Amino acid sequence: MFGDYSLTDLSAIFAMQGFAGLILFSVYLLMALGLAIIFGQMGVINMAHGEFMILGAYVTYLCSTFFQAHLPGLFTAYFFVAMALAFLASGALGMLVEWSLIRHLYKRPLDTLLATWGLSLILQQTYRSVFGAREVGVELPSWLIGSVQVTDMIEVPINGIFVMAVTMLITVGVAFLMYRSRFGAQVRAVVQNRPMAGAVGIDTEKVDRYTFGLGCGIAGIAGSAFTMIGSTGPTSGQLYIVDTFLIVVFGGAASLLGTIASAFSISQTQSTLEFFLSGSTAKVITLLAVVGILMLRPQGLFTLKVRR
Amino acid sequence: MDSPKMPTSSASSSVHDNPFMKPMEWVSLAILAAVILFVLPMVLDAFRLNLVGKYLTYAFVALGLVICWGFGGILSLGQGCFFGLGGYCMAMYLKLEASSVENTKIQSTPGIPDFMDWNQITELPWFWKPFHSLPFTILAIIVLPAFFAFVIGTAMFRRRVGGTYFAIITQAIAAILTILIVGQQGYTGGINGITDLRTLNGWDIRTDSAHNILYFVNGGLLIACILFAQYVKKSKLGRILVAMRDKEDRVRFSGYQVASFKTFAFCLAAVFAAIGGAMFTLQVGFMSPSFVGIVPSIEMVIYAAVGGRLSLFGAVWGTLLVNGAKTSFSESFPELWLFGLGALFIAVVLAFPNGLAGIYRTYVEPRLTRKVKVLAPAEAGPLPHGTPAE
Amino acid sequence: MNAAMLHSPIIGESPDAPKFLLAVESLTVSFDGFKAVNDVSFYVDPNEIRVIIGPNGAGKTTVLDLICGRTKASAGSIKYKGTELTKLSESAIVQAGVGRKFQTPSIYDDLTVFENLEISFPRGRSVFGALTFKRDGEVRDRIEEVANMIFLKDQLTERAEFLSHGQKQWLEIGMLLIQDPELLMLDEPVAGMSVGERIKTAELLNQIIVGRSVLVIEHDMKFVEDIAHRVTVLHQGKVLSEGSMERVKNDPKVVEVYLGH
Numbered sequence: 010m011f012g013d014y015s016l017t018d019l020s021a022i023f024a025m026q027g028f029a030g031l032i033l034f035s036v037y038l039l040m041a042l043g044l045a046i047i048f049g050q051m052g053v054i055n056m057a058h059g060e061f062m063i064l065g066a067y068v069t070y071l072c073s074t075f076f077q078a079h080l081p082g083l084f085t086a087y088f089f090v091a092m093a094l095a096f097l098a099s100g101a102l103g104m105l106v107e108w109s110l111i112r113h114l115y116k117r118p119l120d121t122l123l124a125t126w127g128l129s130l131i132l133q134q135t136y137r138s139v140f141g142a143r144e145v146g147v148e149l150p151s152w153l154i155g156s157v158q159v160t161d162m163i164e165v166p167i168n169g170i171f172v173m174a175v176t177m178l179i180t181v182g183v184a185f186l187m188y189r190s191r192f193g194a195q196v197r198a199v200v201q202n203r204p205m206a207g208a209v210g211i212d213t214e215k216v217d218r219y220t221f222g223l224g225c226g227i228a229g230i231a232g233s234a235f236t237m238i239g240s241t242g243p244t245s246g247q248l249y250i251v252d253t254f255l256i257v258v259f260g261g262a263a264s265l266l267g268t269i270a271s272a273f274s275i276s277q278t279q280s281t282l283e284f285f286l287s288g289s290t291a292k293v294i295t296l297l298a299v300v301g302i303l304m305l306r307p308q309g310l311f312t313l314k315v316r317r
Numbered sequence: 318m319d320s321p322k323m324p325t326s327s328a329s330s331s332v333h334d335n336p337f338m339k340p341m342e343w344v345s346l347a348i349l350a351a352v353i354l355f356v357l358p359m360v361l362d363a364f365r366l367n368l369v370g371k372y373l374t375y376a377f378v379a380l381g382l383v384i385c386w387g388f389g390g391i392l393s394l395g396q397g398c399f400f401g402l403g404g405y406c407m408a409m410y411l412k413l414e415a416s417s418v419e420n421t422k423i424q425s426t427p428g429i430p431d432f433m434d435w436n437q438i439t440e441l442p443w444f445w446k447p448f449h450s451l452p453f454t455i456l457a458i459i460v461l462p463a464f465f466a467f468v469i470g471t472a473m474f475r476r477r478v479g480g481t482y483f484a485i486i487t488q489a490i491a492a493i494l495t496i497l498i499v500g501q502q503g504y505t506g507g508i509n510g511i512t513d514l515r516t517l518n519g520w521d522i523r524t525d526s527a528h529n530i531l532y533f534v535n536g537g538l539l540i541a542c543i544l545f546a547q548y549v550k551k552s553k554l555g556r557i558l559v560a561m562r563d564k565e566d567r568v569r570f571s572g573y574q575v576a577s578f579k580t581f582a583f584c585l586a587a588v589f590a591a592i593g594g595a596m597f598t599l600q601v602g603f604m605s606p607s608f609v610g611i612v613p614s615i616e617m618v619i620y621a622a623v624g625g626r627l628s629l630f631g632a633v634w635g636t637l638l639v640n641g642a643k644t645s646f647s648e649s650f651p652e653l654w655l656f657g658l659g660a661l662f663i664a665v666v667l668a669f670p671n672g673l674a675g676i677y678r679t680y681v682e683p684r685l686t687r688k689v690k691v692l693a694p695a696e697a698g699p700l701p702h703g704t705p706a707e
Numbered sequence: 708m709n710a711a712m713l714h715s716p717i718i719g720e721s722p723d724a725p726k727f728l729l730a731v732e733s734l735t736v737s738f739d740g741f742k743a744v745n746d747v748s749f750y751v752d753p754n755e756i757r758v759i760i761g762p763n764g765a766g767k768t769t770v771l772d773l774i775c776g777r778t779k780a781s782a783g784s785i786k787y788k789g790t791e792l793t794k795l796s797e798s799a800i801v802q803a804g805v806g807r808k809f810q811t812p813s814i815y816d817d818l819t820v821f822e823n824l825e826i827s828f829p830r831g832r833s834v835f836g837a838l839t840f841k842r843d844g845e846v847r848d849r850i851e852e853v854a855n856m857i858f859l860k861d862q863l864t865e866r867a868e869f870l871s872h873g874q875k876q877w878l879e880i881g882m883l884l885i886q887d888p889e890l891l892m893l894d895e896p897v898a899g900m901s902v903g904e905r906i907k908t909a910e911l912l913n914q915i916i917v918g919r920s921v922l923v924i925e926h927d928m929k930f931v932e933d934i935a936h937r938v939t940v941l942h943q944g945k946v947l948s949e950g951s952m953e954r955v956k957n958d959p960k961v962v963e964v965y966l967g968h
Contacts, residue, residue: 054481113667118481119392120666123622126615127662134655251492251611254485289500296493300486304472307482335842554837556822560815567813567879570775571827571886572801573837581834 022284024163030280032169032238035176037272039231040249041256042183045268047224048257050187050200051217053111054122057129058253059246061103061225064132065095065232066241067140073147073236085150088233092175095233096226103225107218115217129247136243144242153237168237175234179227184265186223196220255299261309271309275299337551341682345630346543353536353633363525370532370600372640373539377593379620379632380542381586386618387626388555389582390562391479394614395487396590398494399462401609403591405498405505406461408604409445410454411514411522431513436503445504451518458595459588466587470580479565479579488611495610510605514598522599531600538596539633542589546629549585558582590617619658622665625674634673727786728753728920729890734773734783743769745944746783751890756921758931760955761941762964767924768810770941771892774922775807776800787890802832806888810895810924812875816868820859820878823867824850827882849885857881857911873904877911884915891915892922897930909933 040062047055055061072091076084106128114121149168156166187193198206199216207213235241256275260267275295282291303309338346357369378396386392418427424434429441447453469490473483498505506512514522521527549555557578561568569575598604607613624635639661646654669675729751736744744766751757759767772778774785776797785792792800801807815823828849831840854860857877862870867878876896883891896912897905905927912921912934925931931938931952938955940948948958955961 052481054484110663110667117666117670119386119390119484120670122392122394122481122484123615123618124663124666127659127666130655130659130662134652134659137655138652247612251489255489258482258485287500289496293493293497293500296489296496300489300493303482303486304469304476304478307473307476307478549838552838553825553831553840554834556818557826557837559817560823560826563815563817564813566777566809567815567882568826569797570777570801570807571882572798572829572832574796574798574833577834578837 021163026280026284028165030277031173033280034273034276035173036235037252037256037276038180038269039176039234040253041268041272042180043224043227043231044253044257045265047221050196051220052118054118056122056126056250057132058228059250060129060132061099061228062232063136063241063246064099064102065229066236067136068095068098069233069236070145070147070241077148085152088150092230092233095229099229100222100226104218104222107221111221112217133243142243144240146240147236172234172237179230187265259299259303259309267309335551338547349630349633350540363528366532367528367600368644370535371597372637373535374593374597374600375617375620375640376539376633376636377542378590378617379624379636380546380629381589382618382621383626383629383632384546384549385582385586386621388558389579391579391583392484393487393583393586394484395491396617397491397609397614399587399590400594401494402462403458403594404598404604404608406454406457407595407598408511408514409448410451411517412511413449415513415515432506433503438503442504458591462587462591463584466584467580470583474576474579491609491611491614495606498606498609508606510603512603514602517599523602535596535600538592543629619662623661623672625672627671628674631672631674727751728788730786732784734780734785736769736773736778736781742944744773747946749939749946749949751920751922753920756916756934756936758923758925758935758938759941760931760938765941766944767941768894771807771894774892775805804889806883806886807892808879808883808894808896812879814867814875814878818867819864820867821850821863823878824853824881824885827885829886853881853885856914858907873900880911888919890920894924895926897927
């Protein structure tokens with residue numbers, strides 16, 4: 010299969026394919042980060058995670074239209090406003106959902122799964138009623154359009170670089186928040202020993218609510234970044250939910266580093282395979298490999314051995 | 318061995334008897350059988366009856382979920398896989414019969430299914446060949462899903478994977494199978510599925526009378542499956558499943574291989590789903606990946622949840638009710654259906670974790686038993702209405 | 708360590724004729740570098756009642772977990788009647804004759820007392836066996852016999868969920884009893900019981916330990932003194948002292964870490 014290409018061609022192909030993989034990695038990681046917090050830290054299966062993401066995408070779409078119509082002068086910077094709003098909107102919805110639904114079900118994870126699936130159906134239909142069934146795309150500001158010529162054969166799109174930069178920033182932010190801040194310490198305390206955390210004066214219910222909200226808010230940012238490279242429809246979120254859960258589980262649910270490593274390996278495998286095989290076959294092989302490994306090593310890639 | 322009878326033994330044995338069904342359960346079965354086999358065929362026209370027949374094929378899946386999820390606490394979100402496996406096995410047989418050389422002589426390669434011809438495939442793939450035989454097909458409908466469930470179950474339960482992880486993995490498997498079927502359209506018919514099915518061993522399945530007969534076969538098979546499920550429920554195995562859901566370690570340290578019992582429950586659910594899938598293909602006349610993936614798989618869970626995840630009869634009622642509602646909603650307010658379905662998921666989890674059966678037990682049964690007791694003072698023990706599985 | 712010196716010479720010489728019912732040797736398990744059990748050895752004779760005591764975190768429950776296969780050992784061996792247990796599955800260990808009661812009452816809330824006991828009845832433990840299991844006279848009689856012993860004969864048709872805490876503990880002991888194990892391991896059998904229940908439980912234990920070896924974890928010193936033949940003191944994953952209650956009580960090391968305060 011390599012016969013038709015020269016060495017320089019091949020290296021360029023791998024570089025381009027690797028870069029495509031990096032964009033996929035960014036998207037996966039952004040989606041998985043929010044889920045890693047909600048599922049990994051709280052043990053809640055949020056099947057509506059994709060819909061929180063899509064909410065962020067729609068918020069970005071609204072911002073783009075609003076700035077175009079009313080503040081064309083500031084259009085170049087609208088994206089930053091959109092991201093902040095996406096975070097707030099998804100985060101607020103997340104906290105509302107936690108308060109009204111999730112908190113009643115903490116002891117019944119499988120029921121949470123069903124309830125959040127119901128929520129996802131409702132959100133999907135809401136999006137469809139409000140924004141229509143057709144996919145929408147955002148207008149990119151001019152500085153995000155085009156690509157950077159690295160060599161005469163390799164060029165990388167600017168919006169892709171931008172998405173990667175956003176991903177890196179948010180990942181670092183989440184790592185800082187979870188492992189270096191007081192809030193992160195509280196979240197981990199609540200996860201490890203709820204009654205004890207309550208006894209030392211942590212408002213566990215509040216921590217739950219903010220943790221869930223944070224995870225959903227990050228999903229919102231992911232959705233916002235997502236609009237840079239693809240269009241958004243009411244059911245776009247559902248397409249990614251399985252991949253996202255697999256990434257988090259594959260990485261070892263409670264490990265941020267694991268989530269990053271697993272998002273990286275899955276995205277690179279998939280994008281490399283995609284070059285040689287059809288898209289669907291590449292996806293099938295990647296997912297099968299992940300499921301196969303998880304069957305042999307269900308605890309994921311990075312976990313500690315503890316007394317059960 | 319002639320054991321010395323203790324004086325208390327004979328008196329209490331009636332209490333500890335383990336009858337196959339309690340009187341009320343016989344009544345429930347009789348009502349269900351009467352509705353499926355007599356009432357519905359009498360009041361519905363041919364089109365509607367065929368529709369109910371389609372719903373009944375989903376009830377097989379819900380029935381399996383009651384065993385596996387309700388009793389065993391193992392939630393599989395991949396039951397669509399097994400429904401699909403059964404359905405595709407049947408569809409492959411029917412398709413081959415419909416693709417005789419004579420029927421397909423206009424194709425560039427006559428004698429193979431039309432979609433293969435469209436995809437420039439010139440020879441029947443090896444895995445299609447055995448499906449020329451009806452006995453093989455019937456065997457495959459049972460054995461293939463059981464085998465897959467056995468492999469998945471053994472791999473996962475041996476390693477103590479349960480609960481949410483199992484749900485996620487089975488969901489991923491459903492997604493993989495869908496992508497595979499859609500992607501390999503030359504071998505599977507792709508997104509459209511396998512369509513244009515005509516005869517079963519020469520018997521035309523497209524006529525109204527065929528639909529009618531299939532409906533009764535369907536209902537009969539379903540009742541047979543309910544009886545088998547009831548046998549499992551009443552056996553010690555049924556109680557071990559419930560015990561495992563509660564305190565897995567205790568069961569393990571009572572000398573049981575927990576993994577084998579879970580695998581059995583999962584395999585049984587898979588086989589039920591596959592029988593449903595095969596009957597679906599016959600009743601509806603096609604099979605497509607839209608019955609395999611994540612969305613249908615989770616939707617089938619809600620049938621069992623609405624009926625009451627611990628009730629075998631409830632599963633059937635739940636399936637009929639949700640699908641009836643879906644059809645009438647989709648006809649009149651298509652926009653509202655997803656809202657309704659979503660709300661149903663949330664309501665059944667938050668407010669009615671034991672579904673219709675729970676409502677029946679809390680509100681209807683106490684009054685009924687009071688009346689029954691007046692007529693005949695029969696002993697009606699408390700039915701298990703356990704806490705929802707974790 | 709003195710404990711090992713007391714008993715070790717015979718084991719290892721002739722594995723065909725084990726003198727001890729249970730021989731634990733150099734048992735070690737580490738969780739992520741932390742050695743919860745570190746080079747522990749002790750030996751239990753047939754018909755002996757051995758009590759394991761020690762402060763919180765000493766590794767007592769972990770030792771029981773290791774014996775019954777719930778936790779896999781990092782090193783060392785556990786020989787039960789000459790059979791190595793560390794390589795067996797949990798269910799195989801139970802079928803070999805080791806029974807285990809958990810710290811918190813571990814019973815099936817959704818089932819009746821009768822059904823709880825029935826599940827522990829040592830027959831029909833395979834999938835097929837469970838499907839074809841018959842509730843015959845032998846099963847009924849045995850269950851009623853055990854129910855009588857554990858003071859629950861009037862509660863047989865009650866759902867276990869509705870039992871009192873003490874009754875739940877008894878039910879679990881009854882579930883073990885019906886298995887008829889040769890080695891019975893009890894993790895804090897009187898914890899959380901009222902004084903009355905405690906006396907009844909001691910009476911019950913004294914009744915059921917006849918003809919078997921028992922390994923008990925207990926904090927209640929009065930209770931320990933009543934039942935123990937010998938006592939093993941664990942501290943920070945190691946055997947600190949071993950011998951009769953009298954001896955252990957006067958061991959200065961033990962006094963320092965445990966009994967002193």
